[in-house]
Amino acid sequence: METYGLIGFPLKHSFSARFFNEKFAREKIDAEYLNFEIADITELRRVILFNPSLRGLNVTIPYKEQVIPFLDERSPEAEEIGAVNVIRVDRQPGEMYTYKLTGYNTDYIGFRESLRPLLRGEIHTNALILGTGGASKAVAQALTELQIKWKLVSRTPAGGRYSYDELTPGIIASHKLIVNASPVGTYPDIDHCPAIPYDALTPDHLLYDLVYNPEETLFLKRGKEAGATTLNGKEMLELQALAAWKIWQQQG
Numbered sequence: 212m213e214t215y216g217l218i219g220f221p222l223k224h225s226f227s228a229r230f231f232n233e234k235f236a237r238e239k240i241d242a243e244y245l246n247f248e249i250a251d252i253t254e255l256r257r258v259i260l261f262n263p264s265l266r267g268l269n270v271t272i273p274y275k276e277q278v279i280p281f282l283d284e285r286s287p288e289a290e291e292i293g294a295v296n297v298i299r300v301d302r303q304p305g306e307m308y309t310y311k312l313t314g315y316n317t318d319y320i321g322f323r324e325s326l327r328p329l330l331r332g333e334i335h336t337n338a339l340i341l342g343t344g345g346a347s348k349a350v351a352q353a354l355t356e357l358q359i360k361w362k363l364v365s366r367t368p369a370g371g372r373y374s375y376d377e378l379t380p381g382i383i384a385s386h387k388l389i390v391n392a393s394p395v396g397t398y399p400d401i402d403h404c405p406a407i408p409y410d411a412l413t414p415d416h417l418l419y420d421l422v423y424n425p426e427e428t429l430f431l432k433r434g435k436e437a438g439a440t441t442l443n444g445k446e447m448l449e450l451q452a453l454a455a456w457k458i459w460q461q462q463g
Contacts, residue, residue, distance in 0.1 A: 214264040215459065216245040218255060218278075219271035224398065224424055226448050227269050234456075252277040259300060263307045267459035268298040269452075272394060275345030282314040289316040292352045294345030297455040315458050316349055321451030323353035326419060329440055330357070334415050335388045339364050341405045342393030343372070346421055350392045359388065364407075380411035387413075389434075391420040396428035404429035414438035423448060 217227045231244035247258045252274050259265055270278050275294040279285070282295065289295050295314035303309045338354055338361040340347050347363060354361045363372040373382065383389075389407065396404050412418075418434035421444040431441040 212264060213242040213266045214245060214262050215242060215267045216247050216265065217269045217271060218247045218249055218258065218274055220248055220250055220273065222246045222248040226423065227452060230449065230452050252281065255281055259310060260308065265300050267300055267455065269455060270296045270298060272344070279314065282312045284311070285314040286316070288319065288352070289314045292316045292319060292348045294348045296345070296349070296451065297458055299458055315455070317451040317454035317458070318346060318349035318447070319353040320454045321447035321449070322350055322421070323356060324450050325442065325446040326353070327357065329417055329442060335359060335417055337361070337386045338388035338390060339373070339386045341389065341391045341407070344392070347392035350390050362386070375406045378407050380408050383408050383411035387415050388417045388419070391422065391428070391430050394422065396420065396430050397422045398424045401425050402429065404433060409433045409437065412437035412439050416440070420444060421447065
């Protein structure tokens, strides 16, 4: 039986484990998907060595960037983005302790393809990306490919980005696409949302939250109240998971 899994900390909930184990059962695939909650990225080696049937990993917060030094190779997209959410584990036959780790990024594929049908080209030309972690880098790559200009928003001021304190109604008005790429609003902290001027939102706005638990975050709820189009991260997760599965099945 082949093993696949997820590394992250903490792993309060796991879309991936449910998605893949249901897929394996439905399609009669002799495989299992496990959660590996590790408190430090250096535990990655232990996970791989103690699970000799491991063929692939998903990577979630906070390790999408921290995992990079442990990889032997990265796909061009992962290099460009600077974050990894999928690892392929290639082993030499009969060599338990010899392996090659290749990093990929399928987050940007899932985000790009789930966003594309909602875009109105003449309106959604400028975007705000809330958050500056690994997920925001994947969002930025996808927006660049979709020819949408973007600006990052962080808690602290920095060159080339906005801080939340700097967001004015005018900035919101000129950025009709707003993407929450931060974990703010994730269960159990469902009473929190990114600190943007929600009163400036309009029906022309599109709010996308990478968070999928709860299904409607406070960020999306407040957007919907303003008439904006809203979407959570569930479809993105499904699409990135399917892309990850294709990568794992390509190995020799």
